[in-house]
Amino acid sequence: xxxxxxxxxxxxxxxxxxxxxxxxxxxxxxxxxxxxxxxxxxxxxxxxxxxxxxxxxxxxxxxxxxxxxxxxxxxxxxxxxxxxxxxxxxxxxxxxxxxxxxxxxxxxxxxxxxxxxxxxxxxxxxxxxxxxxxxxxxxxxxxxxxxxxxxxxxxxxxxxxxxxxxxxxxxxxxxxxxxxxxxxxxxxxxxxxxxxxxxxxxxxxxxxxxxxxxxxxxxxxxxxxxxxxxxxxxxxxxxxxxxxxxxxxxxxxxxxxxxxxxxxxxxxxxxxxxxxxxxxxxxxxxxxxxxxxxxxxxxxxxxxxxxxxxxxxxxxxxxxxxxxxxxxxxxxxxxxxxxxxxxxxxxxxxxxxxxxxxxxxxxxxxxxxxxxxxxxxxxxxxxxxxxxxxxxxxxxxxxxxxxxxxxxxxxxxxxxxxxxxxx
Numbered sequence: 001x002x003x004x005x006x007x008x009x010x011x012x013x014x015x016x017x018x019x020x021x022x023x024x025x026x027x028x029x030x031x032x033x034x035x036x037x038x039x040x041x042x043x044x045x046x047x048x049x050x051x052x053x054x055x056x057x058x059x060x061x062x063x064x065x066x067x068x069x070x071x072x073x074x075x076x077x078x079x080x081x082x083x084x085x086x087x088x089x090x091x092x093x094x095x096x097x098x099x100x101x102x103x104x105x106x107x108x109x110x111x112x113x114x115x116x117x118x119x120x121x122x123x124x125x126x127x128x129x130x131x132x133x134x135x136x137x138x139x140x141x142x143x144x145x146x147x148x149x150x151x152x153x154x155x156x157x158x159x160x161x162x163x164x165x166x167x168x169x170x171x172x173x174x175x176x177x178x179x180x181x182x183x184x185x186x187x188x189x190x191x192x193x194x195x196x197x198x199x200x201x202x203x204x205x206x207x208x209x210x211x212x213x214x215x216x217x218x219x220x221x222x223x224x225x226x227x228x229x230x231x232x233x234x235x236x237x238x239x240x241x242x243x244x245x246x247x248x249x250x251x252x253x254x255x256x257x258x259x260x261x262x263x264x265x266x267x268x269x270x271x272x273x274x275x276x277x278x279x280x281x282x283x284x285x286x287x288x289x290x291x292x293x294x295x296x297x298x299x300x301x302x303x304x305x306x307x308x309x310x311x312x313x314x315x316x317x318x319x320x321x322x323x324x325x326x327x328x329x330x331x332x333x334x335x336x337x338x339x340x341x342x343x344x345x346x347x348x349x350x351x352x353x354x355x356x357x358x359x360x361x362x363x364x365x366x367x368x369x370x371x372x373x374x375x376x377x378x379x380x381x382x383x384x385x386x387x388x389x390x391x392x393x394x395x396x397x398x399x400x401x402x403x404x405x406x407x408x409x410x411x412x413x414x415x416x417x418x419x420x421x422x423x
Contacts (some may be wrong), residue, residue, distance in 0.1 A: 006064060007411045013047055013065030014404025020068045021397050028385040035125075036111030036351045037383040038073045039390075045069035065404075075342045078110075078381040086311040087114040087122075090381040093373020095336035096353065098364065099128035100143065106131075108337055108362070110381055111351045120147030122319070126350055132317070133366070134332040141364060144332045146308060146321055153329050155277060156198035156302030162285030163295035165192060165212055165221055167254065172213040176224035179242035186211060186226060186240050192293035196300060200274035203305025205325075206231050209240070210281070212248075212293075221248040223283055225264065233269045243268055244281060250288040260284035303329040315374040317367035336372045337362035 021042035031037040047064045080090050089112040091097070096108035113125050122130040122144040129143035135153070169191045177189045187193075190211035197205050209226045225243040229235030244265050249258035260283045267276040285297075306323030313319050317334040339345065344358025355362060368374045 004411060004414060006062065008408055010047075010063065010065030011404045011408040011411065013067055014407070015401060017042075017044060017066045017068050018397050018401035018404060020071075022394065022401065024071055025390050025394050025397065028390050029387065032383050032385040032387055034111075034351065034383050034385075035113050035380050036078070036109060037385060038075050038078075038110065038351075039383070039385045040071050040073050042068045043070050043072055072343055073345070073347070074384065076384050078384045080376055080379040081382050082379050084378050086313070086378060087116070088112060088378055088380050089114065089313050089334075090376045090379045091336070091367070091373050092376050094338050095367065095372045096338070096342075096362075097124065098131040098141070098335050098337050098362075099124055099126075099352070100131055101128050106355075106362075107348065108345065108353045108355070109351050112375075113380055116146055120145045122146065126352060128352075130334060132319070132332045132334040135330040137332065141335055144319060144334070146311070146319075146331055148331070153301070153303045154199060154203050154305060155201045155275075156279055156300045158280045158282060159196050159198060159208070159300045160282045160285065160298070161194065161196065161210060161295060162283075162297045163194075163287075164291055164293065165214075165248075165250075165286055165288045166293045167219075167250075167288045167290045169214040169293070171216045175213040175215055175222050176211065176242065176245055177213075177226075177240070180229075180236070180239050182238060183228075183240055189213070191221075194295045194298070196298055198277075198279060198300055199302035199304040199327075200270050200272070200277055202272060202274040204270070204272050204274060205304060206270065208243070208279075210283070219250040219252065219288060221250075221288070222246070223248060223260075223262075223281075225262075225281055227268060231270055233271045235271075241268070243279075246281075246283070248283070248286065254287050254289045256284060256286055256288075260286065303327040313375060313377045315368055315376070317375050333366050334375070335364055336367055337364050338371060339363070 024040050024042045028039045044066050047067050091110060096110060099107040107128055115123050117123055131141050132144045134142055172189055172191050174189050177186045191214040193209055193211040196208050198208055199205055211224050213222045215222060222245060224245040226240040227243055229239035229241050230237035232241045235241045244262045246259045246262035248260055251257050263280050264278045267278040269276045303323055304325050304327055306325035306327055308321045309324050310322045319331045319334060321329045321331055339362055340360040341358060344356050345353040346356050348354055365372050
């Protein structure tokens, strides 16, 4: 049977519950400047010890106070702070960065203040490796390493050029200029030319001349790639080496209908000891209109042996490095994870989270795809702790704590009165 003594335990539970809730508020306030922190909320539940039976209208329930049923993290979107630092990134929308420690355990976080270690691995602020999909890798999730770009992206494999060839150009006398001709003969013989710098397997740079020759047949050209003879084994300084050709056929409306893609055949062997190199030349983006010869874009996929100057992360999570030779090296794509119930994630040190049965298994993908949010580079997601709301809530919790304490004092006085009845 419930008695006045039960009020003591109800008061005690009120003190405990409100004390825990005040600790949650204190944690929010303490983390008001923690990057990627998500504020927490203490949810109270009523405690029912038993019932008084025998009432004419049924049993009467007597409560035994309250308790904190759970502490729930609220995964609201935080505001962004622009930092100007290339390795600071924030998630706009759904998703968590995926981390892994040296033992292979995975963690998750919204804090994007990243860094690199001496071995080139991309790390979070706790020293855990950031996971993603490496460029040229196996396609599986792995740690991203900015130094690995030197293994796969040094030498050039593809050159792409777009532009326009003047339909009113006169036909060239010799098509193309033969292999072993002088550089002066090449310069005097083509209708139009442009140069592209490519890189070999050792990171050395070589200049390729792409010469365009207008033929005597209407709407037809020949493109040929040449290297400086001084760079090629068997070549002669001052002469040019023919690396490959392609016939270009344009329609009467100026669109390319045939040709435009050709390899170096045979593979060119540079005289610096690098590997023999076959580059695919792609000029399928050319048109033929009666306007001046021009090149609108030139691109090649080699990076050479340059050192990393800075990094760039785009909204889709693609991580690239800018090198001191002006080239850009693709490193990989940062991965994100989502959960069916993110509030079921368990907190660990800092802003680190781990999956639980309540959160469900992670769904892994890349930013900007499916339900995953996009990334904002050179920015950080701030804490979602609201100081104004927390202090207002603190006042309410303080009153609850004081009321529970006063209830214990009052019941103690009543019990003292009962004891005094025996005097």
